[in-house]
Amino acid sequence: MSNSALTDDQVDVELKKLVQFIKQEALEKAREIQIKAAEEFAIEKAKLVRSETTTIDTVYERRTKQASLAQQITKSNITNKTRLRVLAARQAVLDDVFEEASKKLSEISKDSDKYCYLLKDLILEGTFVLYEKAVKVSAREADYELVNKAIPLAQEEFKAAAGFDISISINESDPLPSESSGGVIVIGSAGKIVVTNTLEERLNLLNEESLPAIRVAIFGESPSRKFFD
CATH class of the missing domain: 1.20.5 (Single alpha-helices involved in coiled-coils or other helix-helix interfaces)
Structure with missing residues (x-):
């Protein structure tokens, strides 16, 4: 090669x-x-x-x-x-x-007949709450005459329901103020227990207890309300 x-x-x-x-x-x-x-x-x-x-x-x-x-x-x-x-x-x-x-x-209080029966009912309610044999009632001095008429009626109904007599007297030493709208204060147990049944107090109770019903009456039922008493 x-x-x-x-x-x-x-x-x-x-x-x-x-x-x-x-x-x-x-x-x-x-x-x-x-x-x-x-x-x-x-x-x-x-x-x-x-x-x-x-x-x-x-x-x-x-x-x-x-x-x-x-x-x-x-x-x-x-x-x-x-x-x-x-x-x-x-x-x-x-x-x-x-x-x-x-x-x-x-x-x-202007309608004396109706007011007298109202006073009787207010006094009677107080006596049932106290349930004693002797109570006193404080009222306006202007209402003393009607209170004296209402007391026997209250005593009679109380005895019929309770079964014993009750002594009801006006507490003249401590009347309701003259500017009060009326009603009574029922006093028992030597002044230790008091049931206030003045018209102002009854309206306050109505305000507190009946307000829901009044609200429904005025505005109707709430559509969102789920529970009722």
Whole structure:
């Protein structure tokens, strides 16, 4: 086999082949790097998109909840304010009703016959509460005559119900004020137990005990009420 040296032309051809091979390898390597970079970019982009989407969804959900809560609070505040205004308006009407009733208390005693029987009932109620054999009655001095008429009637009814006599006398040492609308205070047990049955006190009791029924009579049943006495 001949070991003769390559000619210049042959060397030039071999060099060109080598250069072409290196270029081809470089191009393929560059394409591989480009493809891998594109894949990594796509992966990172997808990760960023998912991350940002999650963040946006979280922020949107939080803000939606905050907006819903704020809306509920606002609605609740408006409802409460409206309810309080309605209650205040109703209470004002009820106050006017009882104020008007208070003004008319003094008119009750003008009908002496009816007032006498009312005094009897007020005295009788006090005697049943005390349930003693002797009581005293405080009244307006202007009512003494009617009270004296009412006492025997009360005594008679008490004895019929209780089965024993009761002594009822006017406590003239401590009359009701002249500006009182009337009624009586029944005193027993040597002054230790007192049943206040003045007209003012009866109106106060009516205010406290009958207010729900009066409210229903004026305004009707509340649609939100679930329980009844």
